[in-house]
Amino acid sequence: MDFLDKPLTQIARIHPTTLVGLKKIGLETIRDILYYFPQRYGDVSSGSFIKDTLTGAAVTLYGKVSKLSTKKSFQSKVPMAEGILEDSTGKIKLIWFHQPYIAKMIQEGALVKVQGKVSDRNGSLAILNPEIESIAIMPDNIGDGLFGAGSNKGLSPVYAETKSVTTRWIYHILQRIFKDSEFAEIPDPIPKELLEKYNLPSIQTGLIWIHTPHSDNDATVARKRFAFEEVLLIQLKNQQIRYELAKEKSFVIDPAENVDAKGVRQIDNFKDRFGFPLTKGQTDALDDILGDIKNGTPMSRLLEGDVGSGKTAVAALASYATVTTKPKNQKYGHLQVAYMAPTEILATQHFESFIKLFSHMPISIGLITGNGCKKFPSKVSPTGWTTISRPQFLKWVENSEISIVIGTHALIQKSVKFKNLALVIIDEQHRFGTAQRQKLTRKHTLVPHLLSMTATPIPRTLALTLYGDLDLSVLDEMPSGRKKILTELVSERDRKKVYAKVLEELQAGRQAYVICPRIDESDPNKTGAIIAKSVKEEAARLKKDIFRDYRIEIMHSKMKPVDKERIMKKFYAYEIDILVSTSVVEVGVNVPNANTILIEGGQRYGLAQLHQLRGRVVRGNHQPYCFVFADNKSEKTTERLSAFKNAKNGFELAELDLKLRGAGELYVGKQWGISDIAMEAIKNLKMVEAARKEAKAMIQQDPLLDSHPLLKVEIARKEDVHFE
Ligand code: ADP
Ligand code: MG
Numbered sequence: 001m002d003f004l005d006k007p008l009t010q011i012a013r014i015h016p017t018t019l020v021g022l023k024k025i026g027l028e029t030i031r032d033i034l035y036y037f038p039q040r041y042g043d044v045s046s047g048s049f050i051k052d053t054l055t056g057a058a059v060t061l062y063g064k065v066s067k068l069s070t071k072k073s074f075q076s077k078v079p080m081a082e083g084i085l086e087d088s089t090g091k092i093k094l095i096w097f098h099q100p101y102i103a104k105m106i107q108e109g110a111l112v113k114v115q116g117k118v119s120d121r122n123g124s125l126a127i128l129n130p131e132i133e134s135i136a137i138m139p140d141n142i143g144d145g146l147f148g149a150g151s152n153k154g155l156s157p158v159y160a161e162t163k164s165v166t167t168r169w170i171y172h173i174l175q176r177i178f179k180d181s182e183f184a185e186i187p188d189p190i191p192k193e194l195l196e197k198y199n200l201p202s203i204q205t206g207l208i209w210i211h212t213p214h215s216d217n218d219a220t221v222a223r224k225r226f227a228f229e230e231v232l233l234i235q236l237k238n239q240q241i242r243y244e245l246a247k248e249k250s251f252v253i254d255p256a257e258n259v260d261a262k263g264v265r266q267i268d269n270f271k272d273r274f275g276f277p278l279t280k281g282q283t284d285a286l287d288d289i290l291g292d293i294k295n296g297t298p299m300s301r302l303l304e305g306d307v308g309s310g311k312t313a314v315a316a317l318a319s320y321a322t323v324t325t326k327p328k329n330q331k332y333g334h335l336q337v338a339y340m341a342p343t344e345i346l347a348t349q350h351f352e353s354f355i356k357l358f359s360h361m362p363i364s365i366g367l368i369t370g371n372g373c374k375k376f377p378s379k380v381s382p383t384g385w386t387t388i389s390r391p392q393f394l395k396w397v398e399n400s401e402i403s404i405v406i407g408t409h410a411l412i413q414k415s416v417k418f419k420n421l422a423l424v425i426i427d428e429q430h431r432f433g434t435a436q437r438q439k440l441t442r443k444h445t446l447v448p449h450l451l452s453m454t455a456t457p458i459p460r461t462l463a464l465t466l467y468g469d470l471d472l473s474v475l476d477e478m479p480s481g482r483k484k485i486l487t488e489l490v491s492e493r494d495r496k497k498v499y500a501k502v503l504e505e506l507q508a509g510r511q512a513y514v515i516c517p518r519i520d521e522s523d524p525n526k527t528g529a530i531i532a533k534s535v536k537e538e539a540a541r542l543k544k545d546i547f548r549d550y551r552i553e554i555m556h557s558k559m560k561p562v563d564k565e566r567i568m569k570k571f572y573a574y575e576i577d578i579l580v581s582t583s584v585v586e587v588g589v590n591v592p593n594a595n596t597i598l599i600e601g602g603q604r605y606g607l608a609q610l611h612q613l614r615g616r617v618v619r620g621n622h623q624p625y626c627f628v629f630a631d632n633k634s635e636k637t638t639e640r641l642s643a644f645k646n647a648k649n650g651f652e653l654a655e656l657d658l659k660l661r662g663a664g665e666l667y668v669g670k671q672w673g674i675s676d677i678a679m680e681a682i683k684n685l686k687m688v689e690a691a692r693k694e695a696k697a698m699i700q701q702d703p704l705l706d707s708h709p710l711l712k713v714e715i716a717r718k719e720d721v722h723f724e
Pocket of ligand 1: 276278305307309310311312313455
């Protein structure tokens with residue numbers, strides 16, 4: 001067996017509870033743990049011995065912690081935790097008031113770093129409310145005062161721990177792996193030339209430096225190496241897809257050939273159907289698309305634009321160009337369009353708006369969802385739609401009687417066959433996996449053109465990485481005349497006022513969203529105040545204490561898709577007044593009557609995510625409001641949130657998110673399965689472009705990567721990693 005694939009149990013004897021903990025964080029093989037990089041490095045460069053501590057001094061101590069317990073203080077009944085810290089020179093008491101959970105977070109006997117002020121407690125020394133963190137090894141320079149040059153214990157890796165898998169445990173098992181004779185034999189997936197060209201360490205050096213760096217520089221260089229590796233793999237994969245696609249043939253669609261008596265393109269006449277002028281972004285995106293689809297090779301384009309920026313109109317124009325083109329060498333019939341949306345309500349909304357746009361033309365439109373099929377026009381009423389049976393629907397799609405087929409996932413079932421599928425549109429594309437996207441485009445001799453759409457604003461470097469296989473069009477301005485969302489950052493003090501405003505809107509017949517960071521258990525802070533509300537508790541509280549007369553329901557990611565859809569439908573039909581939800585509503589449906597959104601624990605969200613949440617209330621004619629409650633003590637939170645309050649554009653916020661991002665704000669990356677380390681690197685445009693350039697060159701020379709078998713294997717492993 002490959003060394004990297006060996007289970008950890010082959011390298012060390014592991015206690016059963018540790019094994020459970022390891023499994024929980026996904027660490028089963030040697031590879032898993034080697035690639036389980038430290039979250040950060042603790043500074044263990046200065047520290048003193050317990051015997052040298054003096055009352056009133058601020059100290060950093062290292063040692064073993066034991067006798068952890070919780071109780072209520074004798075006089076004030078304040079909940080508290082206690083423990084004893086011990087080093088080779090003595091013992092000292094540790095006390096935490098109001099933080100009883102500390103005793104549960106740290107393992108008895110753990111090696112820790114403790115920082116705090118020494119106090120005199122009834123004649124003996126103690127440290128009150130110290131910072132404490134688990135460390136890997138005891139630094140060897142305690143008492144030196146300063147971190148001496150040449151010492152190699154300045155940085156101590158800190159890993160995301162579970163109760164049974166501590167930083168120290170990980171450190172020790174890694175030491176064993178590093179000493180194993182097979183470690184030196186691990187082959188390096190990055191070709192040697194690239195390592196040399198970009199000054200990157202080998203895989204062995206990289207692994208040792210990332211886990212046990214001697215200096216900041218070691219850590220940085222090692223992190224850069226693994227980030228490069230990850231970005232390179234994603235880029236190679238994307239370039240392969242692009243290369244494959246460029247070899248395929250597709251339908252030639254050229255609306256310039258279709259003009260009226262005055263020589264005006266029919267597609268320009270069709271624009272009058274919208275009742276509004278297109279924005280510049282929409283016009284440019286359409287030009288990009290029309291440029292792609294007239295060439296006879298498949299288009300693969302991503303249309304990115306904030307919620308409400310008008311992507312549907314662009315999709316409709318591309319559809320128009322397609323269905324007014326006849327199949328090759330044929331004087332009759334239409335090319336077909338498939339338009340996939342992630343939810344039934346969204347698909348239904350597209351069906352309805354397409355009927356309005358195409359009703360003057362001899363074009364039939366179908367809708368297929370898990371709940372059945374509809375067709376426009378109906379034979380009995382030429383201006384309306386009718387429900388038809390699934391077999392009938394499938395027959396009409398197959399013989400191309402239905403030209404525009406709109407649907408949910410139901411659209412990619414095997415039974416749905418097209419005659420002349422020429423354009424595939426995928427709405428909210430990040431909700432679908434690559435495999436799903438490909439299912440729609442790949443089963444034909446002539447590959448259909450692909451237009452993917454997303455409202456997730458992401459920074460340019462990330463787009464280059466993730467969507468390297470797609471060309472990009474961006475709608476970066478909103479249609480004019482939109483009501484601006486009034487965004488307010490509010491503190492606990494103003495809660496009553498905010499509820500009064502929400503009530504006023506509810507009384508006026510509006511609906512509201514309340515967004516909470518957690519599903520069931522609320523998260524208290526050090527003083528016991530709730531900082532992260534939960535959907536379930538908050539909904540119950542609002543129902544009981546605040547909005548008694550209103551219909552309140554909940555939604556969250558642990559619900560089944562059908563249940564989420566049912567709730568969304570009820571909300572859309574105004575059978576619910578307040579929807580209390582986690583951020584899953586983000587890519588829901590637009591409910592024009594909902595004009596107010598209240599976000600709890602605002603500091604928990606990425607800025608781009610907040611912006612998307614806020615986008616939920618932008619659709620209607622009513623003045624939209626967004627209230628964000630945040631525990632905004634820190635300057636950084638304040639800075640971030642005021643940027644959110646003032647920004648109009650999601651892209652701006654996405655860039656800022658990336659710039660300001662600290663651990664725990666990795667929303668964008670997590671969503672796509674990009675590691676923290678690669679996210680760090682994605683701040684660096686040069687690096688991303690270098691990886692992209694190399695990947696391009698490699699695939700051009702050797703499309704299947706036959707001369708790089710290791711990369712081939714790694715790409716296969718990463719398959720689909722960046723979607724869902
Ligand atoms: P999204 O990009 O989120 O899918 P939609 O396509 O649903 O946005 O458009 C949102 C709303 O804006 C719709 O009601 C649509 O009719 C309207 N709209 C789109 N483009 C324009 C425009 N150029 N001017 C005015 N309104 C527009
Ligand atoms: Mg849309």
